[in-house]
Amino acid sequence: MNFAKLAARNVYRNSHRSLVTVAAMAFACAMMIVFSSLMEGIIAGSERNVVAMNTGDIQIHQQTYRDDPDIYKMIETSTQLSETIRQAGFFAAERLFTFGLMASDDSSSGVQLRGVDLLYESTVTEINQNLLQGDWLDNNDAHGVVIGKKLARLLDVSLGDELIFVGQTADGYMANDSFRVRGILKSIATDIDSASVFMSNGMLRELISLPEQGAHQLVIMRADRKQDLAEATEKIRTLVKQDLEVMSWRQLMPVISRFLETAQVQTLIMLLFTYIAVASVVLNAMLMSVFERIHEFGIMKAMGVSPWQIIRLVYAETLIQTVVASIVGLILGISLSWYLQQYGLDMTSLADGMTFAGIALDPVWHAELSVNSSLVPIGFLFVMAAIAVLYPAAKVALMQPLEAIHHQ
Amino acid sequence: MNLNTLAWRNLWRHKRRTLITASSIAFGVLLAVTFTGAGDYFYTRMIDAGANMGMGHITLAAPDFNRAPSSKKYLQQSAQLQQQLTQLSDVKSSMARIQGQAMFASAHKSIGGMFFAVDPEQENADNNLFIKAMVEGNMLATASDKTVVLGVDLARKLKLTMGKKVVYTTTDKHGDIVSAIARVGGLFQTGSNEIDGAVALLPLHSVQKVLGYQQDEVSVIAVILHDQRHSHQLRDEMQMMNSFAHTEVLNWQQTQPDLAGMIAVDKSSNYISQLLIALLVAAGILNTMLMSVLERQREFGVMMAVGLSPQSLFLLVMLESFWLAVLGLIIGTIVTIPWYLFMSQTGIDMSAAYGDGFSFGGVLLDTVFKIRLFEESILAILIGLFTLALCAGAYPAWRAGRVPPVDSLKTI
Numbered sequence: 005m006n007f008a009k010l011a012a013r014n015v016y017r018n019s020h021r022s023l024v025t026v027a028a029m030a031f032a033c034a035m036m037i038v039f040s041s042l043m044e045g046i047i048a049g050s051e052r053n054v055v056a057m058n059t060g061d062i063q064i065h066q067q068t069y070r071d072d073p074d075i076y077k078m079i080e081t082s083t084q085l086s087e088t089i090r091q092a093g094f095f096a097a098e099r100l101f102t103f104g105l106m107a108s109d110d111s112s113s114g115v116q117l118r119g120v121d122l123l124y125e126s127t128v129t130e131i132n133q134n135l136l137q138g139d140w141l142d143n144n145d146a147h148g149v150v151i152g153k154k155l156a157r158l159l160d161v162s163l164g165d166e167l168i169f170v171g172q173t174a175d176g177y178m179a180n181d182s183f184r185v186r187g188i189l190k191s192i193a194t195d196i197d198s199a200s201v202f203m204s205n206g207m208l209r210e211l212i213s214l215p216e217q218g219a220h221q222l223v224i225m226r227a228d229r230k231q232d233l234a235e236a237t238e239k240i241r242t243l244v245k246q247d248l249e250v251m252s253w254r255q256l257m258p259v260i261s262r263f264l265e266t267a268q269v270q271t272l273i274m275l276l277f278t279y280i281a282v283a284s285v286v287l288n289a290m291l292m293s294v295f296e297r298i299h300e301f302g303i304m305k306a307m308g309v310s311p312w313q314i315i316r317l318v319y320a321e322t323l324i325q326t327v328v329a330s331i332v333g334l335i336l337g338i339s340l341s342w343y344l345q346q347y348g349l350d351m352t353s354l355a356d357g358m359t360f361a362g363i364a365l366d367p368v369w370h371a372e373l374s375v376n377s378s379l380v381p382i383g384f385l386f387v388m389a390a391i392a393v394l395y396p397a398a399k400v401a402l403m404q405p406l407e408a409i410h411h412q
Numbered sequence: 413m414n415l416n417t418l419a420w421r422n423l424w425r426h427k428r429r430t431l432i433t434a435s436s437i438a439f440g441v442l443l444a445v446t447f448t449g450a451g452d453y454f455y456t457r458m459i460d461a462g463a464n465m466g467m468g469h470i471t472l473a474a475p476d477f478n479r480a481p482s483s484k485k486y487l488q489q490s491a492q493l494q495q496q497l498t499q500l501s502d503v504k505s506s507m508a509r510i511q512g513q514a515m516f517a518s519a520h521k522s523i524g525g526m527f528f529a530v531d532p533e534q535e536n537a538d539n540n541l542f543i544k545a546m547v548e549g550n551m552l553a554t555a556s557d558k559t560v561v562l563g564v565d566l567a568r569k570l571k572l573t574m575g576k577k578v579v580y581t582t583t584d585k586h587g588d589i590v591s592a593i594a595r596v597g598g599l600f601q602t603g604s605n606e607i608d609g610a611v612a613l614l615p616l617h618s619v620q621k622v623l624g625y626q627q628d629e630v631s632v633i634a635v636i637l638h639d640q641r642h643s644h645q646l647r648d649e650m651q652m653m654n655s656f657a658h659t660e661v662l663n664w665q666q667t668q669p670d671l672a673g674m675i676a677v678d679k680s681s682n683y684i685s686q687l688l689i690a691l692l693v694a695a696g697i698l699n700t701m702l703m704s705v706l707e708r709q710r711e712f713g714v715m716m717a718v719g720l721s722p723q724s725l726f727l728l729v730m731l732e733s734f735w736l737a738v739l740g741l742i743i744g745t746i747v748t749i750p751w752y753l754f755m756s757q758t759g760i761d762m763s764a765a766y767g768d769g770f771s772f773g774g775v776l777l778d779t780v781f782k783i784r785l786f787e788e789s790i791l792a793i794l795i796g797l798f799t800l801a802l803c804a805g806a807y808p809a810w811r812a813g814r815v816p817p818v819d820s821l822k823t824i
Contacts (some may be wrong), residue, residue: 114524284436
């Protein structure tokens with residue numbers, strides 16, 4: 005007996021029902037591909053805002069610097085150390101920090117000054133490309149600074165406006181200088197948006213009289229993105245050979261790291277809910293299709309078809325519908341996700357700005373199509389359909405031939 | 413002839429099929445209650461917590477203060493404004509506050525942050541999140557104290573302990589930089605680093621002196637409502653009132669755009685997920701009804717031959733969909749009630765997954781997942797359910813009404 009042919013004819017016999025069932029499966033599958041791609045997009049986007057805009061993969065500090073950010077706690081050999089790290093195949097940049105008060109004509113705000121290495125910062129982060137207005141720092145414009153978006157609002161300043169800094173120098177005097185707003189950043193994270201002022205390392209050293217050598221933070225990025233993060237952190241640790249704190253971004257920002265991990269669980273929960281609804285459609289359709297043919301199955305059995313073969317037939321029928329549904333779903337889902345990956349889902353009408361656990365999310369939500377996001381929904385669909393027809397298939401397979409023939 | 417009875421009996425001719433379809437409707441009801449209930453609970457918590465973090469559900473501020481805050485912009489006659497607020501029935505309480513940016517300095521270092529200058533007589537744990545989150549020491553005793561209450565992380569970074577001195581520097585009403593000194597009287601810990609590392613509470617009258625304000629001059633009046641859902645309407649009403657003509661009346665969406673944005677996005681993705689599941693449930697109803705109509709062609713033919721109009725047949729199938737939805741709703745209610753009671757009272761503790769908490773749109777989120785349904789959400793779910801069932805039943809019903817009597821009698 006040709007199972008495939010028989011099954012295909014059976015599916016076609018009630019084309020209305022098969023069509024509705026396939027359409028429901030295909031629709032659910034397509035939506036789940038889009039949903040997974042959007043979730044992957046938000047994960048990739050937040051990770052990008054955390055890692056590529058600010059934290060980098062790995063950071064090195066003095067042991068207690070993060071708890072107590074004191075300007076005297078510097079990594080003294082930072083220049084040699086970053087050179088060693090670069091030679092080992094990583095990107096590295098030095099950073100300096102200090103706190104103080106930044107005042108405009110109308111108001112003032114406590115800020116964190118962030119001194120970055122103009123030569124190497126762009127190798128570790130993409131912050132230089134994340135400007136809302138104006139330009140990134142330039143060595144020829146030592147007093148031009150780049151500030152966060154919210155800080156610009158708090159101080160009511162725009163490009164070219166003057167800012168006065170008041171703070172403390174390393175030797176205990178008053179630090180005081182005037183700057184000019186050169187650029188305003190797009191949203192990155194709450195603390196950067198509302199309180200940070202970026203300037204060159206050299207300018208910051210001069211402003212608060214720090215020694216020529218040393219940095220508060222070394223930011224490191226893997227050159228090979230596929231390298232395992234924990235492994236890379238371990239490798240950096242062996243390179244450091246001093247009593248310094250070496251931590252990956254997952255250790256530095258445990259809440260965000262955990263959120264990104266649980267986001268995948270959320271996708272799976274949503275997948276499960278949707279597919280339970282699909283399963284009930286498949287179950288009902290197959291149940292109807294099996295029960296209206298009980299008489300027919302009885303005859304087949306009487307002619308010597310084994311229960312096992314009947315189960316195979318019912319499964320073959322379901323499989324044909326699921327395959328058609330998954331092909332349609334895949335095509336629809338991938339094309340929609342691809343569109344959302346290229347053009348994004350513009351939510352600016354809903355929200356001007358969004359932050360989650362302190363990270364800013366881009367109001368244009370881009371999907372991220374991956375093998376995972378398109379194949380997991382398909383795999384789930386097959387599993388759900390298989391579970392759903394278990395009952396109708398077993399029911400007819402176990403029925404006595406006579407009883408089946410006399411059924412209704 | 414009673415079409416209702418006929419429809420109900422027709423449903424029970426295929427018990428198994430009816431029960432499976434009804435269960436999928438019940439499952440839809442359960443999910444709709446869970447999703448909508450989680451939203452109703454969660455958004456209210458967020459909005460209330462956000463309001464208690466300083467700006468209230470509704471904020472009265474000097475014109476343009478919200479766009480670009482500055483000490484140069486302030487409200488006058490705050491006591492009179494607060495007096496007028498007490499006459500509004502939606503208002504639970506109102507607090508006069510000064511909000512500003514400052515640099516806090518200890519003997520060790522200085523860190524930028526923000527402050528709320530408050531009058532302790534107007535503040536309590538119900539309208540001020542920081543009082544609720546006190547972990548050490550006491551809240552400010554009077555409005556003219558020389559004490560400060562700090563977030564624990566801010567205190568730790570400044571190496572300050574109870575009783576130590578801190579200097580705060582800010583800009584006064586003329587734009588000049590001014591400083592004052594205060595002693596640490598208490599510490600609060602909300603659990604969010606962004607808040608605990610940047611916020612300080614200062615006594616209102618002391619800050620007024622520092623900034624050069626009179627006793628009834630403040631930067632904002634935060635208004636807490638009994639029910640956050642009224643904030644939009646009340647704001648619109650207040651904007652029309654003469655008493656508030658010289659102030660800018662803002663609702664929480666305007667003072668906390670990040671939170672409003674997150675809620676708007678979360679809400680729409682919540683509703684889209686629900687719509688998706690609803691469509692799948694509808695596909696199930698459509699399939700069941702369509703099959704049941706197609707296999708009864710002959711029966712419909714007979715019914716028409718004995719004089720039933722196509723309209724009555726249409727109505728009959730629509731009634732079957734309706735009763736199917738009612739059945740689904742009954743099963744759904746039976747399943748949902750215990751789940752709802754559990755989720756609204758106990759909830760699920762997610763702290764294992766998320767730790768102590770994290771912020772959402774700048775507001776601290778608590779980690780117990782609970783649900784709560786507003787009356788209007790129950791109504792929305794019911795309307796949604798019946799609309800869906802009737803839409804899904806419309807095509808099969810139309811097919812039933814279209815059966816030509818003679819042809820269908822011929823089919824076996």
